[in-house]
Amino acid sequence: MKTYTLTVTCQSRRGIVAAIAGFLAENGCNITDSSQFDDRETGRFFMRVSFVSEEGRDIDELRAGFASAAAAFDMVHAFHDEGEKTKVVIMVSRFGHCLNDLLYRWRIGALPIDIVAVISNHMDYQKVVVNHDIPFHCIKVTKDNKARAEADQMRIVEESGAELIVLARYMQVLSDDMCRKMSGRIINIHHSFLPSFKGANPYKQAFARGVKLIGATSHYVTADLDEGPIIDQDIIRVTHAQSVDDYVSLGRDVESQVLARAIHAHIHRRVFLNGDKTVVFPASPGSYASERMG
Numbered sequence: 242m243k244t245y246t247l248t249v250t251c252q253s254r255r256g257i258v259a260a261i262a263g264f265l266a267e268n269g270c271n272i273t274d275s276s277q278f279d280d281r282e283t284g285r286f287f288m289r290v291s292f293v294s295e296e297g298r299d300i301d302e303l304r305a306g307f308a309s310a311a312a313a314f315d316m317v318h319a320f321h322d323e324g325e326k327t328k329v330v331i332m333v334s335r336f337g338h339c340l341n342d343l344l345y346r347w348r349i350g351a352l353p354i355d356i357v358a359v360i361s362n363h364m365d366y367q368k369v370v371v372n373h374d375i376p377f378h379c380i381k382v383t384k385d386n387k388a389r390a391e392a393d394q395m396r397i398v399e400e401s402g403a404e405l406i407v408l409a410r411y412m413q414v415l416s417d418d419m420c421r422k423m424s425g426r427i428i429n430i431h432h433s434f435l436p437s438f439k440g441a442n443p444y445k446q447a448f449a450r451g452v453k454l455i456g457a458t459s460h461y462v463t464a465d466l467d468e469g470p471i472i473d474q475d476i477i478r479v480t481h482a483q484s485v486d487d488y489v490s491l492g493r494d495v496e497s498q499v500l501a502r503a504i505h506a507h508i509h510r511r512v513f514l515n516g517d518k519t520v521v522f523p524a525s526p527g528s529y530a531s532e533r534m535g
Contacts, residue, residue, distance in 0.1 A: 242297075243293070243322065244322075245291070245294060245303065245321060246510050247289070247307075247319070248289050248321070248513070249261065249286075249289075249311075249317070250287050251316040252284055256314075258277065261290060261310070268294075268302075268303060269298055271295050273291050273526075275290045276288070276289050283516065287520045289513075291525050300322055321510055326353050326354055327354050328354075328405070329356050329404070330359070331406075332411035333361050334410060335412070336410040336493075338494075340366060340369075340409045341369070342498075342500075342501060343356075343504070344373055348373070350532025351530075352504060353508065354504070356373075356375050358398075359377050360378045360379075360397060362390075378397055382413050391416055391418075405427075407428050408429040409500065417464040425514055429459065431443070432492050433446075433447065433455070433457070434458060434476055438450075444489050444492060445485055448488055452479065453478060454479065455492055456475055457474065457492060457500075459474070460472055470515075472503040472512055472519055477492070477494075505528070509525065
């Protein structure tokens with residue numbers, strides 16, 4: 242039996258949940274997990290439903306059959322086959338902790354994605370990427386060649402069919418044009434608990450302020466630097482006795498975990514854009530399970 246996910250957003254009205262549940266039941270589908278949120282401030286409704294097609298309806302039949310119910314509530318909706326893996330391009334510079342963490346999670350099946358390419362502006366991680374049988378592309382970026390470099394990056398994204406770009410400590414600012422083209426499909430990890438300490442050297446900024454907590458934030462990339470809708474965050478305690486280098490070392494684990502959680506939420510269709518914010522539903526039972534131990 243196939244497992245699918247249905248995501249829905251629309252203006253909140255009476256009868257939406259009943260219409261969705263009724264359609265699925267009438268088409269031989271059994272709901273296995275469901276989350277919903279009604280935003281009282283905006284009047285928007287968000288819903289994510291996982292279900293099993295017990296009578297063999299395929300995804301195209303379900304899409305076609307749901308059209309009238311969707312139109313009645315003016316829904317923005319999508320059906321997804323949970324067996325299909327999201328194609329991902331990872332971009333990295335010289336800090337490799339997030340890249341290595343993602344490669345491990347990918348290898349054991351904890352992150353069910355298809356890494357179709359790794360792009361870097363340095364050669365540091367060529368060997369580790371190629372050893373995983375993943376295409377590696379080194380595209381140098383300078384002030385003079387930035388437009389051409391981004392065109393090369395986008396060509397790789399488009400030719401590989403990538404649906405998501407992950408900035409795994411990629412230390413270059415993307416152009417407004419690239420941000421617009423990939424809106425809602427670029428996830429960044431910022432080594433600060435946003436909205437504090439945006440831009441360059443956030444650990445140094447945090448140290449200068451004498452903070453007692455440092456953190457990391459994963460967010461969708463927009464044209465406004467470090468202002469995109471936040472997907473996940475976490476923190477770790479620090480003391481007055483620790484140095485900037487300590488902050489960097491302590492932050493690595495937090496960054497890796499936060500980025501992995503954000504990707505996990507995105508690929509399982511748990512993240513909904515809600516203006517400048519996000520709605521992030523809990524993970525379905527079993528979605529964190531790995532295919533193998535190592």
